[in-house]
Amino acid sequence: MVGQEVFLEYSIKIGGEAGQGIQTIGDTLARVFSRSGYHVFTHQDYESRIRGGHNFYQIRLSDKPAAASRDRIDILVALDRESILFHERELTDSGIAIYDSSTLNETHEKPQFLDIPFKELAIKSGGDRIMANTVATGAVLGMLGLDTEILFEILKDTLKKKGEDVLKANKKAAIAGHGFVIKNCLQCSFSIIPISKPKMLVGVNEAIGLGAIGSGCKFYSAYPMTPSTGIMLYIAGKAKEYGIIVEQAEDEIAAINMALGASFAGVRSMTGSSGGGFALMVEGLSLAAMTETPIVIALAQRPAPATGFPTRTEQADLLFALHAGHGEFPRVIFAPGTPEQALYLTNKAFDISQKYQIPVFILTDQYLADSQWTVEGIDLERLVYNDYRIRGDELKKLSEYKRHAFTENGISPFAVPGDSRHLVVTDSDEHDEEGHITEDGLIRMKMVNKRLFKKLPFIKGEISSPYLYGNSSPDIVITGWGSTYGVMKETVDALSKNEKIAMLHFSEVYPLSSIDKFDYLNILGRAKMTICVENNATGQFAQLIRAETGYEFHRRINRYDGRPFTLEAFLGELNAHVG
Amino acid sequence: MPTLDDYKGQTPAWCPGCGNFGILKAFKEAFVELGIEPHEFTIVSGIGQSSKFPHYVRCNTFNGLHGRTLPVATGVRLANHEMLVLAVAGDGDCYGEGGNHLMHAIRRNISVKLFVHDNQIYGLTKGQASPTSMEGMVTKNQPFGVLSEQLNPMVMAIALDCSFVARGYAGDQEHLKGLIKEAVNHKGFSIVDILQPCVTFNNVNTYAWYGQRVYHIESDYNPEDRMKAFQKALEWGERIPIGIIYKNNRPTFEERVPVIKDTPLVSQSFGLNILRAITEEISREFY
Numbered sequence: 001m002v003g004q005e006v007f008l009e010y011s012i013k014i015g016g017e018a019g020q021g022i023q024t025i026g027d028t029l030a031r032v033f034s035r036s037g038y039h040v041f042t043h044q045d046y047e048s049r050i051r052g053g054h055n056f057y058q059i060r061l062s063d064k065p066a067a068a069s070r071d072r073i074d075i076l077v078a079l080d081r082e083s084i085l086f087h088e089r090e091l092t093d094s095g096i097a098i099y100d101s102s103t104l105n106e107t108h109e110k111p112q113f114l115d116i117p118f119k120e121l122a123i124k125s126g127g128d129r130i131m132a133n134t135v136a137t138g139a140v141l142g143m144l145g146l147d148t149e150i151l152f153e154i155l156k157d158t159l160k161k162k163g164e165d166v167l168k169a170n171k172k173a174a175i176a177g178h179g180f181v182i183k184n185c186l187q188c189s190f191s192i193i194p195i196s197k198p199k200m201l202v203g204v205n206e207a208i209g210l211g212a213i214g215s216g217c218k219f220y221s222a223y224p225m226t227p228s229t230g231i232m233l234y235i236a237g238k239a240k241e242y243g244i245i246v247e248q249a250e251d252e253i254a255a256i257n258m259a260l261g262a263s264f265a266g267v268r269s270m271t272g273s274s275g276g277g278f279a280l281m282v283e284g285l286s287l288a289a290m291t292e293t294p295i296v297i298a299l300a301q302r303p304a305p306a307t308g309f310p311t312r313t314e315q316a317d318l319l320f321a322l323h324a325g326h327g328e329f330p331r332v333i334f335a336p337g338t339p340e341q342a343l344y345l346t347n348k349a350f351d352i353s354q355k356y357q358i359p360v361f362i363l364t365d366q367y368l369a370d371s372q373w374t375v376e377g378i379d380l381e382r383l384v385y386n387d388y389r390i391r392g393d394e395l396k397k398l399s400e401y402k403r404h405a406f407t408e409n410g411i412s413p414f415a416v417p418g419d420s421r422h423l424v425v426t427d428s429d430e431h432d433e434e435g436h437i438t439e440d441g442l443i444r445m446k447m448v449n450k451r452l453f454k455k456l457p458f459i460k461g462e463i464s465s466p467y468l469y470g471n472s473s474p475d476i477v478i479t480g481w482g483s484t485y486g487v488m489k490e491t492v493d494a495l496s497k498n499e500k501i502a503m504l505h506f507s508e509v510y511p512l513s514s515i516d517k518f519d520y521l522n523i524l525g526r527a528k529m530t531i532c533v534e535n536n537a538t539g540q541f542a543q544l545i546r547a548e549t550g551y552e553f554h555r556r557i558n559r560y561d562g563r564p565f566t567l568e569a570f571l572g573e574l575n576a577h578v579g
Numbered sequence: 580m581p582t583l584d585d586y587k588g589q590t591p592a593w594c595p596g597c598g599n600f601g602i603l604k605a606f607k608e609a610f611v612e613l614g615i616e617p618h619e620f621t622i623v624s625g626i627g628q629s630s631k632f633p634h635y636v637r638c639n640t641f642n643g644l645h646g647r648t649l650p651v652a653t654g655v656r657l658a659n660h661e662m663l664v665l666a667v668a669g670d671g672d673c674y675g676e677g678g679n680h681l682m683h684a685i686r687r688n689i690s691v692k693l694f695v696h697d698n699q700i701y702g703l704t705k706g707q708a709s710p711t712s713m714e715g716m717v718t719k720n721q722p723f724g725v726l727s728e729q730l731n732p733m734v735m736a737i738a739l740d741c742s743f744v745a746r747g748y749a750g751d752q753e754h755l756k757g758l759i760k761e762a763v764n765h766k767g768f769s770i771v772d773i774l775q776p777c778v779t780f781n782n783v784n785t786y787a788w789y790g791q792r793v794y795h796i797e798s799d800y801n802p803e804d805r806m807k808a809f810q811k812a813l814e815w816g817e818r819i820p821i822g823i824i825y826k827n828n829r830p831t832f833e834e835r836v837p838v839i840k841d842t843p844l845v846s847q848s849f850g851l852n853i854l855r856a857i858t859e860e861i862s863r864e865f866y
Contacts, residue, residue: 034866035866198866199866200862200865200866201865202865206865210858210861213857213858214854214857214858214861215854216849216854218658218844218845218847219654219657219658219844221654238861240837240838242857243838243839243844243847244838245657245836245838245839245844247653247657249650249683250679250680250682250683251679253647253650254647254649254650254653254679254683255650257644257647257650257651257654258653258654258657259654260643260651260654261623261641261650261651261652261653261654261655261657261658262654262655262657262658262844263658264641264651264654264655265621265654265655265658265659265662265845266658266659266845267658267659267844267845269654269658283644283647284644284647287643287644287647291641291643375865377862378858378859380855380859383851383854383855383858384851385849385850385851385854387850416659416845417618417621417639417659417662418618418619418621418639418659418661418662420618421616421618422618423617423618423637423638423639423640424639424640425633425634425639425640426640426641427634427640427642428626428642428643428644435640436589436634437589437631437634437642
């Protein structure tokens with residue numbers, strides 16, 4: 001089981017009300033650890049409110065790659081009473097909770113509690129009560145035996161705009177927290193030191209945003225909706241520097257239609273939303289298909305129906321994305337499980353969408369979208385960019401141009417309107433090769449064949465095989481897609497000593513890759529126990545596999561309480577199936 | 580210079596006598612006089628009889644979905660603000676299904692020229708009331724007559740401080756041609772509501788009905804006076820004004836987007852190496 005091997009690993013949870021600064025503490029600590037060379041995984045759990053309630057931010061740091069959150073925590077930073085009420089039981093035997101009795105108005109005498117006067121130390125350092133967060137950050141570093149040098153570098157970056165005095169006071173506050181703990185936390189038995197060169201710490205929404213910018217996305221229109229908003233915010237933050245238009249549309253219908261307009265005019269375009277917003281985009285998706293206008297759609301899932309659990313996680317829109325839109329047309333659905341996959345698959349989404357003039361989805365969920373992971377680096381060689389448009393002289397010298405010309409592979413030449421005297425015409429009505437409305441049945445059939453059947457085999461050929469991790473001829477196969485990557489991978493690591501176990505992870509979920517490349521059905525067929533793991537109630541991916549291949553998993557593990565799988569909880573559930 | 584022949588598109592599928600023919604003729608003449616060639620502009624249209632318009636014109640065309648002309652046109656214009664972008668829609672399309680988009684396109688002041696073929700009825704779906712149908716009008720679907728107040732798109736546009744607000748009449752092509760030219764030459768979002776008799780389904784607002792009522796706005800009228808414009812726009816019934824009702828010089832949306840100050844988005848070129856360099860540059864922030 002987990003923890004048998006001796007390696008260094010701690011989990012830290014910061015809990016409190018919305019607006020108390022949990023995210024500031026969490027982001028800062030995570031960055032200190034990644035800069036110290038540790039592998040870091042963070043995830044957030046928050047309520048749909050701006051102030052109050054109970055939220056937490058969990059950080060796991062390890063000298064081994066970390067891909068999921070643990071259920072047990074070593075340090076609890078309790079900024080509110082609920083943090084103690086809900087999370088005290090998660091503390092390990094050597095775990096310690098820190099709190100400020102003057103803020104919580106209660107005192108805990110148990111040895112695993114340490115009362116630190118965050119507020120008082122902040123004020124003494126020359127700041128106001130908001131700097132209590134910096135005191136807490138310094139205190140956590142003190143508990144771990146890590147000095148404040150890297151923290152100071154980070155404070156210098158983040159407080160750049162606030163002036164020298166604020167920086168000075170914050171440094172003082174950090175030292176106060178750090179020093180208090182060194183003096184008073186006699187029971188602190190943690191110890192870490194910087195171990196290697198800094199690692200990158202990347203959030204999945206950021207990775208999608210970066211992937212889009214690095215793929216030449218010049219236009220992003222969306223309507224804010226949790227948990228997809230981070231992508232828009234990230235690109236908006238880079239828009240000025242890299243020449244991108246980010247437009248907050250009046251609604252999701254406008255968002256996708258604007259993106260389609262920009263794409264028709266020759267610019268790489270993207271939109272993003274969550275299930276409810278995407279529901280409004282559905283007619284636009286169908287429009288993209290009929291007009292063969294390329295578009296990339298990020299769909300960050302959250303529990304539904306309707307408004308559902310707005311800030312929580314679920315993988316229940318796979319079949320929705322797959323079947324959305326009236327009519328029959330090709331589409332591609334990617335579901336990354338890590339920031340690296342998010343980056344490279346966003347790049348691939350743009351390439352495939354441009355090449356085949358089709359909609360491509362990037363499906364994530366709240367847990368994944370808001371998570372941050374350490375990454376060894378970005379392999380720039382893996383990024384592709386092909387300009388599939390006909391432009392300049394190549395277009396001008398054509399004697400005639402038809403936007404929807406019938407071709408061998410179904411892909412018609414994509415010209416930019418205004419580039420030449422050739423007119424670019426398209427229509428949401430069935431149209432002829434030029435793009436004009438038609439009522440002709442034969443043309444209709446030829447167009448369906450062109451848009452759908454001719455392109456499909458080529459599109460399928462682009463799809464990479466699922467990732468088999470662990471034993472190469474496993475008895476137990478756990479299968480999943482998207483965000484369950486981390487917990488499944490760590491499960492395989494934890495059990496592989498005693499079991500012939502493997503993970504089969506799909507990050508390119510539709511169309512399914514050809515088994516000629518890698519016969520995953522054979523792997524499943526030979527295993528004694530196959531389990532499909534999904535963060536939804538009905539096992540949508542298992543249904544998809546059955547529909548597409550006829551294969552039925554032996555068992556399913558589904559979680560649909562709006563929370564992600566965590567390692568210990570998942571291992572427990574798996575044990576019930578495997579015995 | 581273009582001639583009328585350059586604008587010979589597909590054969591219209593409109594009813595004989597349809598008001599759309601007058602609009603098409605005025606439009607083509609206006610564009611010939613403006614000296615704009617077919618490849619130099621894009622028409623985005625929605626769904627309805629009016630939205631077949633670009634097929635009959637010969638131009639870059641995005642004939643999209645019902646109600647969604649303005650978002651698509653906004654996207655086209657933002658991608659390439661050196662391209663003249665027009666939106667053609669009907670009253671059902673633009674004032675009904677796409678009402679929200681109209682409001683926000685006006686707010687943005689994106690330089691899209693919107694022509695609404697306003698026949699006060701749904702033609703394509705065979706004769707139901709539209710947002711501009713007059714109260715009391717009886718249709719198969721409104722057997723007790725239209726109960727909702729008639730939308731006044733001109734007053735609404737002025738209330739939103741729309742940059743160019745005009746009304747034309749399909750039966751007065753010479754006047755309409757002038758309005759189309761003014762709208763195209765205006766910097767900013769322009770709406771031209773074009774009264775258009777529907778000879779098949781609207782037997783109230785006929786050529787005769789409009790003919791008795793429309794009048795050219797007085798030559799000494801100042802369209803930059805917003806309060807006067809409200810008064811003018813409210814005229815409906817016995818006398819219906821046509822002409823430029825309101826205009827202003829608000830800065831356009833495109834002017835205020837810094838990244839396209841020098842070069843349109845679509846002309847900003849890059850290749851794989853630049854994109855890799857950008858990715859590397861940004862990724863340094865993750866350390």
